[in-house]
Amino acid sequence: MKRFVNCRFSPESGRCRRMTVAVLVGLLPAFAAASWPDDVQVHGFATQGYVNTSDNKFFGDTEDGSFEFTELGINLSYRATPSLLFSGQLLSRRAGEMYDGSPTVDFALVDWGLAGDEHHSYGIMLGRLKNPLGLYNDTRDVAFTRPSIFLPQEIYFDTVRNLVLSADGVQVYANAFTDAGTWSFKAGAGRNTIDKNVEINYLGFDFGGDIEPAGLAFVARTEFETNDSRWRAALSAAHAKLEFDAAPTDPIGSGEVEFLYWIASLQYSAEHWSITAEYMEEPIEFRDFGPLIDNRDSTVQGYYLQGSYLLRSDLELVARYGEGFASKHDRNGSQQSAATFGVAPPHVFYQKDFMIGLRWDVTPNFMLRAEQQWNEGTWTLSRRENPLPYLHEKDWTMFSLLASYRF
Amino acid sequence: MLAVLLLLRVPVCLADQVLIANLGVQSDGLSVNNSRLIFSMQIASWPTGESVRVFVLPDDHPTHRSFTKDLLGLFPRQLRRVWDRQLYTGTGQAPEQVESEEAMRHAVANTPGAIGYLPREMIDETVRELQIQP
Numbered sequence: 001m002k003r004f005v006n007c008r009f010s011p012e013s014g015r016c017r018r019m020t021v022a023v024l025v026g027l028l029p030a031f032a033a034a035s036w037p038d039d040v041q042v043h044g045f046a047t048q049g050y051v052n053t054s055d056n057k058f059f060g061d062t063e064d065g066s067f068e069f070t071e072l073g074i075n076l077s078y079r080a081t082p083s084l085l086f087s088g089q090l091l092s093r094r095a096g097e098m099y100d101g102s103p104t105v106d107f108a109l110v111d112w113g114l115a116g117d118e119h120h121s122y123g124i125m126l127g128r129l130k131n132p133l134g135l136y137n138d139t140r141d142v143a144f145t146r147p148s149i150f151l152p153q154e155i156y157f158d159t160v161r162n163l164v165l166s167a168d169g170v171q172v173y174a175n176a177f178t179d180a181g182t183w184s185f186k187a188g189a190g191r192n193t194i195d196k197n198v199e200i201n202y203l204g205f206d207f208g209g210d211i212e213p214a215g216l217a218f219v220a221r222t223e224f225e226t227n228d229s230r231w232r233a234a235l236s237a238a239h240a241k242l243e244f245d246a247a248p249t250d251p252i253g254s255g256e257v258e259f260l261y262w263i264a265s266l267q268y269s270a271e272h273w274s275i276t277a278e279y280m281e282e283p284i285e286f287r288d289f290g291p292l293i294d295n296r297d298s299t300v301q302g303y304y305l306q307g308s309y310l311l312r313s314d315l316e317l318v319a320r321y322g323e324g325f326a327s328k329h330d331r332n333g334s335q336q337s338a339a340t341f342g343v344a345p346p347h348v349f350y351q352k353d354f355m356i357g358l359r360w361d362v363t364p365n366f367m368l369r370a371e372q373q374w375n376e377g378t379w380t381l382s383r384r385e386n387p388l389p390y391l392h393e394k395d396w397t398m399f400s401l402l403a404s405y406r407f
Numbered sequence: 408m409l410a411v412l413l414l415l416r417v418p419v420c421l422a423d424q425v426l427i428a429n430l431g432v433q434s435d436g437l438s439v440n441n442s443r444l445i446f447s448m449q450i451a452s453w454p455t456g457e458s459v460r461v462f463v464l465p466d467d468h469p470t471h472r473s474f475t476k477d478l479l480g481l482f483p484r485q486l487r488r489v490w491d492r493q494l495y496t497g498t499g500q501a502p503e504q505v506e507s508e509e510a511m512r513h514a515v516a517n518t519p520g521a522i523g524y525l526p527r528e529m530i531d532e533t534v535r536e537l538q539i540q541p
Contacts, residue, residue, distance in 0.1 A: 109497050
């Protein structure tokens with residue numbers, strides 16, 4: 001435990017990171033092999049990626065090929081009674097310059113089912129809870145649950161993942177099991193976990209001051225799934241305010257960022273193929289920073305269409321087209337570029353991409369993936385990894401490989 | 408390649424699958440929806456209050472495939488998706504996996520509150536057969 005604490009205070013320390021990762025990996029087989037009581041379950045996963053981009057950086061120095069994408073998780077749950085579940089997951093995630101692999105508590109909660117039978121169930125959860133957003137947010141770091149190596153960045157931007165990933169607070173849920181299907185509703189309030197990536201994404205730079213959540217963040221999702229699991233539709237939203245406390249040396253004043261992030265999702269799964277579409281908007285408002293930032297109010301927009309086809313029971317082909325815009329009222333980025341006097345070219349304010357990939361389930365617990373993506377624009381790239389917008393290459397490609405094991 | 412694809416598309420004559428439970432379970436049958444809810448780990452207890460213990464064969468086992476498809480009307484990957492969603496958000500547990508039909512019969516026979524499935528010819532007096540009501 002002491003080691004984890006040390007790492008929190010020196011997150012850039014490579015030695016510390018390697019040690020903690022080694023500790024986590026070392027623990028996996030021991031956990032798996034241990035004999036646990038019947039109501040305790042231990043699961044985990046280990047994922048390693050390789051990314052090679054023609055230009056720009058995505059999770060490391062990818063122009064030369066990079067292995068700086070690693071996800072390790074270990075998950076423990078204990079069903080104390082049929083209505084009381086305790087669970088937690090420890091996650092180590094290495095993603096280029098953005099995440100260094102220091103272990104974090106992904107979730108740690110108690111789920112108390114207040115009532116449940118074959119017609120309905122409802123309950124309350126307390127602790128660090130994953131935010132139910134879209135189809136993929138709450139399990140976004142588990143490669144087996146993703147439709148591709150990376151989630152569609154137009155909606156699940158990795159640059160601010162921590163902001164929408166989880167919150168420390170409370171969630172209530174209700175499910176109605178009908179003859180047509182299951183209606184699920186979840187709503188929560190809590191404090192979001194903020195990091196440097198959030199500040200860089202919203203303010204454009206890692207300033208001397210600090211960014212903190214202002215008050216509670218709210219999240220809710222309504223979902224319907226037919227009994228044969230073929231159709232799935234969901235509407236979800238999160239609302240949060242962030243407070244920036246400027247340092248004396250900062251060129252901008254203290255201020256507030258407020259945003260609403262909502263996603264509409266629809267999926268159809270047949271035996272051998274599936275089609276998925278999601279649409280997202282995120283109106284953002286900046287207040288009290290001064291003119292440099294305040295006039296950046298915009299509505300972020302993103303959407304994608306994805307199809308998958310099973311070539312064989314263990315071989316899946318996936319293809320996706322997506323578009324995302326920093327402002328839906330300036331989709332070609334020209335006004336936003338002009339506002340920077342051309343320092344940031346228009347193509348840093350949008351992205352359009354097409355990907356095609358193959359997933360091979362070597363065994364039910366071991367999977368390999370290969371993907372190729374063609375991009376126009378660099379809007380989803382991290383400014384932390386690509387700090388100088390005028391150096392962003394407009395047209396770029398990305399090739400990636402991934403291996404993932406779970407138990 | 409074509410030959411392999413053709414081979415995989417040939418319908419296989421599968422044995423008929425039966426829902427089974429531990430002898431102590433006070434139930435003779437379940438609706439299809441109720442069975443789906445139990446196997447998707449969304450109902451954790453029997454009407455008597457006893458915990459449900461769900462046993463399954465591996466995703467790629469022919470008996471598992473035919474059970475999920477013919478009796479539950481689901482595909483194994485859909486079931487797996489539901490389990491993963493609950494497991495990796497901390498809101499549920501995965502069913503217990505057994506590696507063979509013999510292990511399935513043994514586990515269900517010896518675990519109070521257990522539910523599982525087997526080909527009809529594997530059923531013996533150590534487990535209770537549950538009817539699926541439409």
